[in-house]
Amino acid sequence: MAEDQKALAIIGSYRQGGTIDSVVGEIMTSLEESGLKTETIYLREQHIEFCANCRACLQKQGSVRGKCPLDDDMDAILAAIETADCLVLGAPVNFGNINALTRAFMERCICFAYWPWDTPAPKIRKHRPTKKALLISASAAPAWLGRHFSGAPAALKKLSRMIGARPVGILWVGLVNRKNPSLSGITRRRARKLARKLVL
Numbered sequence: 001m002a003e004d005q006k007a008l009a010i011i012g013s014y015r016q017g018g019t020i021d022s023v024v025g026e027i028m029t030s031l032e033e034s035g036l037k038t039e040t041i042y043l044r045e046q047h048i049e050f051c052a053n054c055r056a057c058l059q060k061q062g063s064v065r066g067k068c069p070l071d072d073d074m075d076a077i078l079a080a081i082e083t084a085d086c087l088v089l090g091a092p093v094n095f096g097n098i099n100a101l102t103r104a105f106m107e108r109c110i111c112f113a114y115w116p117w118d119t120p121a122p123k124i125r126k127h128r129p130t131k132k133a134l135l136i137s138a139s140a141a142p143a144w145l146g147r148h149f150s151g152a153p154a155a156l157k158k159l160s161r162m163i164g165a166r167p168v169g170i171l172w173v174g175l176v177n178r179k180n181p182s183l184s185g186i187t188r189r190r191a192r193k194l195a196r197k198l199v200l
Contacts (some may be wrong), residue, residue, distance in 0.1 A: 007031045007198060008084035009040040012102030014090035017139035018104060019138040019176050020090040022183050023191050027088055032197035042177050043101050046073040050104055057111035063125050066111040074108050086198040087165050089156055097151035105157045132198050133165035143174030169194040
């Protein structure tokens with residue numbers, strides 16, 4: 001991967017300095033050391049309105065994402081996604097799936113699909129992913145339990161596909177404890193190993 005390329009992280013965690021922040025930070029640091037430019041967007045710091053399901057963004061055909069009538073920070077976030085070469089998507093599990101903040105963001109990404117009123121199902125505007133993505137999640141449950149029995153992996157994969165990225169790795173941290181959010185050495189090494197998949 002060329003040194004002038006850029007990695008973008010989207011973090012949907014409510015907690016500053018928590019598990020998701022720490023894992024994504026480890027990945028982004030590794031990417032910077034490999035020569036990539038990096039940018040991190042914290043959804044908790046953005047003004048993101050709820051999708052009104054008006055489908056205005058879905059009516060115009062073409063490969064360019066549809067325009068949402070809502071006036072908030074989403075357009076700038078989506079523009080950053082489009083100009084990035086690879087992505088890191090991080091969201092915690094709440095109530096068996098990705099948290100509400102990330103879900104609200106995910107719903108607004110529907111503009112990457114085309115679905116006029118007279119057709120039965122939406123189609124993704126760009127059929128072939130052009131970017132790589134890493135998916136990061138965490139839960140209070142053991143990692144194997146959260147990864148296989150929550151809806152978060154499927155949701156993050158669907159989000160990745162919608163915004164034109166192909167998942168090349170997933171890192172799940174289990175048994176999260178708010179009183180001790182520090183990452184283990186094993187998790188840090190796994191994060192850095194995953195980062196290399198975006199560089200190759």
